[in-house]
Every structure is written in structure tokens, then in C-alpha cells.
Amino acid sequence: MDTCDLFSSCRKGDVGRVRYLLEQRDVEVNVRDKWDSTPLYYACLCGHEELVLYLLANGARCEANTFDGERCLYGAQSDAIRRALRDYKQVTASYRRRDCYYRFLLRLLEQGIHSDVVFLVPGKSFPAHRCILGARSTYFAHMLDTKWKGKSVVVLRHPLINPVAFGALLQYLYTGCLDVGVEHVGDCERLAKQCQLWDLLGDLEAKCELASKPGTCVKVLTIEPPQADPRLREDLALLADCALPPELRGDLGELPFPCDGFSSCPDVCFRVGGYSFLCHKAFFCGRSDYFRALLDDHFRENEELEASGGLLAITLHDISPDIFTHVLYYIYGDHTELPPELAYDVLRVADMYLLPGLKQLCGRGLAQLLDEDSVVGVWRVAKLFGLARLEDQCTKYMAKVLEKLAGQRDFVEAVREEAAAVTARQETDSIPLVDDIRFHVGSTVQTCSAMEQAERRLRVLEDLLVSIGLDC
Template identity: 50%
Template sequence: MSLHELFHSCKTGDIQKVRSLVEDRDVDVNVRDKWDSIPLYYACLCGHRQVVQYLLEHGAKCEANTFDGERCVYGALTDDIRNLLRSYKAISNRLMRRDQFDEFLRKLLDSGAHADVVFDVHGEKFAAHRCILSARCPYFAELFHSKWQGRHTIDLRHKLMVPWAFQSILQYLYTGRLETHLDFVEDCVRLARQCQLESLVSLMEDALKKTLDFQSTKVGVSVTTLVVEQPPTSLSLQVELGQLAEAALPPSFCSWVSGELPFEQQLSQPFADVAFDVEGHRFLCHKVFVCERSDYFQALLEDHFGEATSSSTHTHTMDSDNDSENDNIPVIALKDISAHVFYRVLTYIYQDSCELTEDTTHDVLCAADIYLLPGLKRLCGLALARMTGVDTVVWMVRAARLFSLPRLEASCFEFIANNLPEVVEQQEFANLVLEDAEQVKGRQETDSIDIIDEIRFYVANVVNCVSDLQDADHKLRLIDALLEDLGLDG
């Protein structure tokens, strides 16, 4: 329903609704409808410049010389919008936080941080990570454990192997997205087939056909760049990288994960270069993920806190079925966290999501705060919002403030407004109002109490008919009565 509302709001120019859907409900601005159109296209087509600019600032993809970019420019109702599209060179700093994982993978490919293998393709060098390539492509996994085993530099000199195609394939394996010039598509398809990436071959062939068909029917349009992305509903990238988190599990804890592990036993714990000891259980991980995703672990592994130890001196021995390549990696002992919670933290680090239940969400939230993982904190906030109840809403407001989760706090205020007759009877709620009132002492007498203002806003926001008006009036009277009982002027 939210997706339909986003497309409709872009067509009508309802910027407030668009903002609410994107920022409050996390609707993807690059989602596609059954006609393969994105919201930005409809905003351009209908001439809503404000909506176009908002979508661009929040991550809408509209690169020049691509199918989506040229389609938006061609269909734009006004020259002002066309100029805006053409001049928009970079994604704004206000890009939604949900895209941080994509940005992390993109930067990882560009920087080569913690790379453990270098491909030399006719003199051009590409730094990469064996764990990522193995998780994403069985062909690479097989070669790393056979022909390429133990090699840091791999020479690729075959005459059909071209650097630009190899770079595009790497881009796809890291980000789930491939971008290449139309003249190089044939080289990319050939290499994808060699790497046994048949799904990528199908995506490229479909995208090429769509692009050429569009270009042939639009005079003056020149598409020179082919962009291939997996469907927005596809989670194959996250799932395949999440295999690394599953493989990090100690053998004694594999029962946590439903089904069998995705790696053959001889390929388990692939290319780990750091271990974490939690409650006596050892998790074999990769610096490229834990360090680049968390400033806490980055500092920890640089030994700023002096907590790293060599596995050769650690009293806990390696499990007998682990690969010998993992025998000499550093071991970090983590305290004040359970193995179950740490596994969920690892799952988030590798695949940007994790399972959150009522029993674990608070503990995971505390760990996310300690380990400097704002994205995981945000996921916990969304999970808590879904668990809100009359008996827990005041506690959740306090948690939202403690952990700086404004979206959870706003969700709690809306819940209180919708359930005010029950909540207003609670002493905990009265105490919270008194605490907020203390914050305004010393200000002007006209200052109001924050929580009361927020609740009144949500009470008034749902008034659509006479019965709603009567219900809102009743709730506002309840608020006034509470403030009078507390001796407050709100």
C-alpha cells in the first residue's frame, strides 16, 4: 500500500506525503512499478519540481546516459526539471541511512581496505577480498581453494580477459550493480559466463534489450551506459554475504541457524583473519567487515585498548575442524555480551539485517550503541516500535531518548495519542510529563511541555470527520485534566 501511495503522491505532487513515506515508513525511492518506472520518472513527467529535487536528495538514481536517467530527462514536463536532472551530479548528504550498506560496499571496492588478494589483468591491478568473492561466486570459491590457493597476486593474461570487463564483474559481486559502456557489454557477458554467473548474464541481456528498444523509439536520445541491478525485492546480495556470518559460528552453535550451513565443511570459516571470544565460544570473522562497519572494532583491532592477543598465547584452543589457515589469527575477548546477542550483531555487520525478537531487541540495542553501529540501532528502534503496547510505551519513550532514536520516540507519541484514555491513567506517564515539565522551568511562561505538544499534534492529525473531531476533543480534555491534576500549565 505504501508503494502505491508513493507513486500516487509523485504524480500529484504531494511533497508532504512523499516525505512522510520516505522518512517515516522507509519506502525505497528507487522502487519500480509493473511498467518498470521509478517514482522520480512520474514526478518529472507531471512537472513537480519540488518532489523531483526531494527524491534526488534522498537517493533517487538518475545518472546521465543511462536508461532511467535519459527516460526522466526525455519525459520531464519542463526545462527547469530537465536542467535540475542534468546538473545533479552527486547524492546529497541527506541520503537515507538505509543506503549506508550499499555505500560501504562501494567504498570497499574502491579503496581495497584489508584486501587479501590482487588480480593483475594485463597490467591493471584490482585489490579484492577472497571472502566476498567466495560468498558471491562459487566459481571463485573453487579456484581460491584449488588453483589459486595461497596466492596473493593472481595474473590473468588470457587474450579474452579485458580489464574493464573484470572491473564490472567485481562491481557486481561487491554491490549487486553493474555499470558499463554499451560497447563493453559483450565482454562482460563473456566473462560472466566464464564465472558461471548465469543470473547476471540474464540481467544484462534483458537490460540491453530494454535500453535498445527505448533508444530506437526516442529521437535524439542517446544511451551509452548500461546499468544492471537486481530487482529491489531481491536480497541475494545480503543473503550471500550473510553466509559469512553463519560460517563464523562456532561448530557447537550451528544449531542456531535453521538448515545446513551454506559452505562445505572444508570451505567453512573462509579466509577469516580475526577471531572474537565470547563466553568461551570463538567466532571467526573478517576485518574487512568488522572494521569498516564499526569504528569501535576498528580501534579495537588497532590495539588502541590493548585487548588483542595472539591465538598462539590464548588459553582457548581452536576447534579441531577449523582450517589450519585460521590457526594464527588474532583473538579478541569480548565481555559483557552474550554469544547469542553477538551473533545477531555479526549478522547485521555482514548483511545489514538481523532477527530481532522481544527477548533480544533491547540487548542488541545496547550492543549496537557500544559498538557504534547506528544502522543497527535504527533497526532495533523500528522493531521496538512494532512491539509498542500500553504497558511499555513510556519505557520505550525513555529508551528512544536514551539511545537517540527520534523515529521511535515519534512512533511512541503517536501510539499514546491513539490510546490516550488507557495511557493517561498510568503513574509512569504522569511521571514522564512531570520530568518534561522540569525541562521548561526557567524559560518563558508561554513555553509548553514537549511531550504534551507532540501528543496534541497527533491527536489533531487524525481528524477527518465529525466523529474524529469529537474523539479528539475528548482526548484533549483528558490531557487538560491530567495537567490540572499535576498542577501544570501546559
């Protein structure tokens, strides 16, 4: 529903609504509709210059010489919009402002953080991570466990292996995306066949067909899966499956390869509640500043070497194996199936481990618990942990049940606390919680009956404020 609202708001040029959907509702700025069109395309097509500039500043993509870029330029309704699209140098194929998971994986590839294998292709070297290559490709998993097993350097001498194409292949394996000049597409297709990456091969062929249409000038081919495509996250979540202690695995369903037969090459062991989780420094350090400090030897007193295998072993306190399992799946796959009743406990740990994305997932879980009795408590939690979207959902729910809330002690106390928190508050100063509720009461008014209902709720709110001595 939010996605449809975003496309509609872009056609109308409603910057305020688009800002709300992107910043409060977490709608993806580069989402596509059934016609393969993006919000930026509609903003360009309908001539909304201010909205175009806002979308570009918030990560909308319009790279020159790509299908999307050419389409936006062709459809732009004014020279000012065309200039904005051409001049916005900050937006490149590697710029995904709103996707922290993508940027984390791209950083692993580009910087080689905690890499454990280097591929030497004529003229260039590529640091990589065995665990990622193995999880993303059965071909690489097989080669790393046979011909390349135990090698820290793999030399690829075949003259048909183009370093540019090999780099693009690694980009695809790490991020699910690929950016390559059209002159290297044939080399990419050859490597995709060799490595049995049939999805990539199909995407390359489909993009080549689009790029070859008359009147289209494409110099860079960009492959990007739909936002909802789960393949990358599901593949890397296999590493979390492998990291689980055997006693906690349960029924993981059918996997491309069994955990016991696939060497994920762990390099750190976390001990939690008597269980050992065999994990990877690259993921934990890259996703959390807390774990980066922990693993970079800042807390030496917690470290020891495991007797078997020589893995670095760290004991984590004040967390149960069940809760750590949710942390584990989020770190590897950027998602975890979180029961709402565990959201509070996982949220506390996510805040301690500096995992803002996991905090947002917890916020979505807590939003499912909203009712008249819990909404004030959830609102307090949202404020405490800085969950703006959840806080907005709470105040929206409060506006809906305001007549019932007005008689509840915890709601009255929340209003008082908000008023007291305003520094040097005067009698007529606004109260943030009250302002938010008023906004939501009025935001849904579209009919006469809705207007009467909104006025009734606002009177209830005003009467409450007067009764507790707050005039605002």
C-alpha cells in the same frame, strides 16, 4: 503500505508527506512499483519541481544516458525540471545516500581495505577479498581453493579479459550493482558466462533489450536489483554462518557449500563467553568505528595471538554469545532475525559498538512490543538511544490510547520531565511530547466521527495538563 503512500504523495507533489516517509518511516527513495517506475519519475511526470529537487538531494538517481535518467528527462513537465535533472552533478551511479551497506561494500572494493588477494589484469590491478568472492560465486570459491589457493597475487593474462569489464564484474560481486559503458557489455557477458554468474547474465540481456528500444539513447548500462532483493545479503550472511562456532550453528538449512568445506579465510578471532568466532577484519572495521579502533591496535591490552593458526584473538566482555551472534549476522548480512524480547539487550550492544543500522533494527523489534503498559518505557528508550522513528511510533500509539494513558503515573511523569527539560520554559511554552501527541491526534481526522473522537482526546490531554499545572 508506506511504499504506496510514497508513490501517491509524489504524484500529488506532497513534499511534507514524502519527507516524513523517507526520513521517519525509512522508505527507500529509489523503490520501484510494478511498472518499474520510481518516485522521482512520478514527480517529474506530474511537474512538481520542489519535490524533484528534494528527491535528488536525498539520493534519487537520474544519471545521464541511463534508462531511468532518459525516462525522467522525457517525462518532465517543465524546462525547470529538465534543467534540474541535467545539472544535478552530485547524483551519480555510485551515490546511494540512504544505503550505508552498499556504500560500505563499495568502499571495500574501491579502497581495498584489508584485502588479501590482488588480481592483475593487463593494464590494471584489483585488490579484493577472498571471503566476498567465495561467498558470492561458487566459481571463485572453487578457484580460490584450488588453482589460486595460497596466492596473494593472481595474474589473468587472457587477452579477452577486459579490465573495464573485470572491474564491473567485481562491482557486481561486491554490491549487487553494475555500471558499465554499452561498448563493454559484450565483455561483461563473456565474463559472466565464464564465472557462471547466470543472474548477472540474465540481467545484462534484459537491460540490453530495454536499451535497444527505438528513441532510447543509452551510453551507460546500469544494473540494480530491487530494494527487497535478498541475494547479496544472503550470500554475505554465509560468512556469518562460517564464523559461528560449530557448537552454535544448529540447523542452518541447505547451503551452497558446507561451512566445513568452504574456506572463508578468517583473519581475526573474537572470543565470547568461551566460544571462538572466526571473522574478518574488513567487515568489522568497515562497519563499526568501535571495532576499527579495537583492531587498529588502539587497545593493545585486549589482544593476543592465538596459538593455533596465528589468528589475532580478542576477548569481548559484557556480551553473551547469543547477543554477539545477532551482531555478527548484522555486520555481514545487514540483517538479523531479532526476537522482540532480545531487542533491549541487542540495542545496548549496538549502541556500544557504534552500529546505527542495528539500532534501527532493534527499534523495529521494540515497536512490536507497544501496548498501553509498555509504550512510555519504550518511548524513553527511543529518546535515550536516538531512535527517531521509534519515538514517533510511540507518540502515535500514545495518541491512540490517550484516554487510558492519562491516568497512568509513568505517562504523567514523562510529560512533567519533558516540560522540565525545556530550558527557561515559560508557562505558555510548548512541550515536545505533548506537541507530538496533538499532531498525531489530528493527523488521522477524515470523518465527522473521527473529529469528535479527536476533540475528546484533546480535551483529556488539556485536562491532564491543567491538573498538573502545565498550561501550554
